[in-house]
Amino acid sequence: MAIIDFVRQHLGKKHAGVLTVFDRLRRKRNAALYDDTGFVSGHDAEEALATAREYLDLIRADIQGRRSRAHPGGSGTS
Numbered sequence: 001m002a003i004i005d006f007v008r009q010h011l012g013k014k015h016a017g018v019l020t021v022f023d024r025l026r027r028k029r030n031a032a033l034y035d036d037t038g039f040v041s042g043h044d045a046e047e048a049l050a051t052a053r054e055y056l057d058l059i060r061a062d063i064q065g066r067r068s069r070a071h072p073g074g075s076g077t078s
Contacts, residue, residue: 015058021051 004023008016025048032040 011058011062018051018055018058021047022055025051 004019004026008019011019025044028040028044
């Protein structure tokens with residue numbers, strides 16, 4: 001939960017949907033691991049992968065933006 005709160009603070013409300021999906025999937029994963037009746041469906045797994053890709057794109061864009069601001073006029077890459 002601390003990670004969700006940390007990311008929510010740093011990404012802002014604009015991307016709250018990504019965090020909502022991750023949090024819901026986290027709860028389902030916990031139920032699947034610790035509850036005899038829990039399972040993860042194929043749909044949930046596909047949604048988790050799509051959301052993870054979206055999250056990685058957000059983080060990559062954030063890093064690229066930070067690099068560009070730190071090195072104006074440069075390529076922004078290391």
